Amino acid sequence: MIDAERLKILTESAKYDVSCSSSGSGRKNTKGGIGNADAAGICHSFTPDGRCISLLKILLSNRCCYNCLYCPNRAEADVPRASATPDEICQLVMAFYKRNYIEGLFLSSAVEGSPDSTMERLLDTVIRLRKIYRFNGYIHLKGIPLADRSLISRAGLYADRMSFNVELPSERSLRLLAPQKSKEGVLMPMKQLAAEKKAVGEEKGKHRHVFLPAGQTTQLIVGASPESDGQILKLSQAMYRRFSLKRVYFSSYIPVVRHSLLPDKCAGLLREHRLYQADWLMRFYGFSAEEIAGKGENLPEEYDPKCAWALRHMQYFPVEVNAAPLEALLRVPGIGNLGAYKIVRARKYAKLDFDDLAKMRIVLKRAKHFITCGGKFFGSENVNTVKTMLALEDKGPRYEQLSLFSTPETSLSALTGQL
Amino acid sequence: MNVYITDGTEECFYTAVFNACTDRDCVVTSSHTVQLSLGASVTAVRTDRQKCERVRNKLTEYAPHSLRDVSVILRRGSSDKEQVALEYIRLIVQKKSPVGGMLSHPAVIAARDEMKKVTLEAHRFKGFLRFMEAQGGIYYAPFAPDNDILEMILPHFIARLKNQPFIIHDTLRGKAALYNTKECVVAATGEKVDVPLSECEAHFQALWKEYYAAVNIASRPHEKQMKNYMPVRYWKFMPEKRG
Numbered sequence: 001m002i003d004a005e006r007l008k009i010l011t012e013s014a015k016y017d018v019s020c021s022s023s024g025s026g027r028k029n030t031k032g033g034i035g036n037a038d039a040a041g042i043c044h045s046f047t048p049d050g051r052c053i054s055l056l057k058i059l060l061s062n063r064c065c066y067n068c069l070y071c072p073n074r075a076e077a078d079v080p081r082a083s084a085t086p087d088e089i090c091q092l093v094m095a096f097y098k099r100n101y102i103e104g105l106f107l108s109s110a111v112e113g114s115p116d117s118t119m120e121r122l123l124d125t126v127i128r129l130r131k132i133y134r135f136n137g138y139i140h141l142k143g144i145p146l147a148d149r150s151l152i153s154r155a156g157l158y159a160d161r162m163s164f165n166v167e168l169p170s171e172r173s174l175r176l177l178a179p180q181k182s183k184e185g186v187l188m189p190m191k192q193l194a195a196e197k198k199a200v201g202e203e204k205g206k207h208r209h210v211f212l213p214a215g216q217t218t219q220l221i222v223g224a225s226p227e228s229d230g231q232i233l234k235l236s237q238a239m240y241r242r243f244s245l246k247r248v249y250f251s252s253y254i255p256v257v258r259h260s261l262l263p264d265k266c267a268g269l270l271r272e273h274r275l276y277q278a279d280w281l282m283r284f285y286g287f288s289a290e291e292i293a294g295k296g297e298n299l300p301e302e303y304d305p306k307c308a309w310a311l312r313h314m315q316y317f318p319v320e321v322n323a324a325p326l327e328a329l330l331r332v333p334g335i336g337n338l339g340a341y342k343i344v345r346a347r348k349y350a351k352l353d354f355d356d357l358a359k360m361r362i363v364l365k366r367a368k369h370f371i372t373c374g375g376k377f378f379g380s381e382n383v384n385t386v387k388t389m390l391a392l393e394d395k396g397p398r399y400e401q402l403s404l405f406s407t408p409e410t411s412l413s414a415l416t417g418q419l
Numbered sequence: 420m421n422v423y424i425t426d427g428t429e430e431c432f433y434t435a436v437f438n439a440c441t442d443r444d445c446v447v448t449s450s451h452t453v454q455l456s457l458g459a460s461v462t463a464v465r466t467d468r469q470k471c472e473r474v475r476n477k478l479t480e481y482a483p484h485s486l487r488d489v490s491v492i493l494r495r496g497s498s499d500k501e502q503v504a505l506e507y508i509r510l511i512v513q514k515k516s517p518v519g520g521m522l523s524h525p526a527v528i529a530a531r532d533e534m535k536k537v538t539l540e541a542h543r544f545k546g547f548l549r550f551m552e553a554q555g556g557i558y559y560a561p562f563a564p565d566n567d568i569l570e571m572i573l574p575h576f577i578a579r580l581k582n583q584p585f586i587i588h589d590t591l592r593g594k595a596a597l598y599n600t601k602e603c604v605v606a607a608t609g610e611k612v613d614v615p616l617s618e619c620e621a622h623f624q625a626l627w628k629e630y631y632a633a634v635n636i637a638s639r640p641h642e643k644q645m646k647n648y649m650p651v652r653y654w655k656f657m658p659e660k661r662g
């Protein structure tokens with residue numbers, strides 16, 4: 001059994017990966033087995049930094065032979081080292097799962113020895129959990145770039161989700177800060193897994209395989225290198241489209257290592273928050289990356305990206321709440337996904353006025369400048385006044401509260417209401 | 420004004436609805452601390468199977484999902500839950516159809532709010548419930564939810580831990596679900612039951628606390644958000660928060 005000392009080292013080394021989501025898989029329990037996955041994901045606890053604990057997030061080893069500058073585990077760093085055996089990880093997962101501490105496992109590892117031998121140990125752990133311990137809970141496995149193709153394929157048969165982290169948004173930054181990695185080394189396996197998942201999805205008959213039911217995700221570090229928000233969003237959009245990614249996580253850079261090539265300040269949470277808002281616009285509101293920010297542009301700080309877009313396109317507003325199509329409602333600042341659907345549903349029964357919207361908890365502070373209700377308009381006609389008011393609206397600690405720095409699944413729907 | 424006091428069961432509530440539905444100026448409640456206005460006439464409702472069935476049949480005819488909705492509302496831990504359910508039923512009876520889509524109607528807004536509080540708490544406890552291994556390999560999980568959600572979370576845990584005998588104990592309402600890997604019964608209990616823990620239990624709780632401390636990013640404190648998502652009143656049974 002793993003001891004407290006190693007558990008601490010292997011957890012602290014893993015915690016900067018922001019993904020902790022346990023959603024997207026409907027894996028069922030088996031005869032004689034333990035566990036299943038909940039498609040919506042479940043948060044089991046929250047830490048004092050406001051993040052959710054859903055999975056046991058841990059490294060198999062932090063003994064790394066690579067030298068990524070930003071990483072506390074890089075070969076040259078003088079930090080305590082530890083590793084666990086596959087069976088120790090399995091036992092810990094089982095003990096925690098039976099007590100309902102966790103939804104499953106998020107397993108990763110530093111590159112110990114070679115990419116192949118590291119990937120083999122990760123795979124061994126996952127196969128053990130599924131076959132010997134009959135574990136059907138959620139497993140998120142981090143892939144090791146440059147590991148053998150067949151190892152990566154096999155992992156897809158046992159894990160619910162896999163991720164290869166792009167980390168740095170451009171080849172240039174990667175070469176500078178993570179010399180042993182390359183963009184291709186990360187993108188290749190993502191492409192391979194996407195193709196294999198598609199092929200398995202087309203299988204027919206009784207004995208179809210289950211292959212990464214919760215798909216793939218990746219993570220980008222924001223603020224360690226000079227790329228603009230526009231560039232980051234464009235890259236995200238391309239990955240969503242090419243690899244059918246489920247999520248791109250943004251992690252605002254935290255300096256755990258000092259180096260002349262790295263900034264010595266935390267990238268602000270506000271920037272990370274704005275990127276997540278933009279990401280939501282791309283995934284759920286029908287916006288493209290180009291509409292949100294041009295290539296060299298950064299997102300504005302004063303207001304959210306949807307407000308910014310609307311202010312640049314005042315010719316489309318105001319829209320009439322009782323008549324506008326869903327797509328137009330989704331583009332109104334302050335009306336979220338949930339709000340837009342509520343409006344479309346409710347207006348079938350009764351004509352809506354501003355009071356009704358308020359009763360339905362649709363926040364009007366921002367929206368009122370962009371809508372009419374039964375022809376009535378309560379906003380300001382003057383774009384500059386609107387700008388000032390929206391900027392004031394966005395002030396205060398709200399962005400922190402909403403930071404998606406690993407936001408629990410349950411609050412995501414609430415969040416859509418804010419855009 | 421008539422005040423109908425029910426015994427808190429669904430059957431008794433539907434019996435009360437039989438009369439209350441058309442009695443415009445009335446209150447239905449199971450609360451014993453209800454404030455009575457002057458001139459109120461109080462009726463203690465006794466369950467009448469026939470009346471109950473007639474109301475249920477009518478509702479199913481008008482709105483197939485309404486019985487489920489009402490059952491969720493009645494699990495609320497608030498004293499006006501029966502009244503909210505009654506208004507919702509009145510609207511269904513008036514419209515003779517499902518009303519769930521009438522999102523700007525006060526009765527629907529109130530009903531949805533109550534339902535959401537119940538289902539949200541049930542969802543939360545899928546995550547926040549904590550089992551302890553007792554001697555003999557039975558897992559014991561005490562909790563004290565705001566709403567009466569024990570039966571709502573049971574199917575989840577039975578599907579997930581189907582080969583693990585367990586007890587889930589609502590200490591507030593004095594009832595527990597006992598599951599032996601084959602069947603499950605819900606029984607009345609005292610507020611406290613004595614459960615001797617297995618030898619390794621303390622060890623795993625300690626490891627979990629170690630993990631909880633290590634995974635936190637101390638340079639980014641955000642206690643307010645933690646408490647929003649995981650209210651302090653739930654901490655009592657969570658080893659990582661019990662100190």
Ligand code: SF4
Nearest residue numbers: 064066068071074110
């Ligand atoms: S490969 Fe790079 S990022 Fe990963 S553990 Fe090693 S040094 Fe850190």
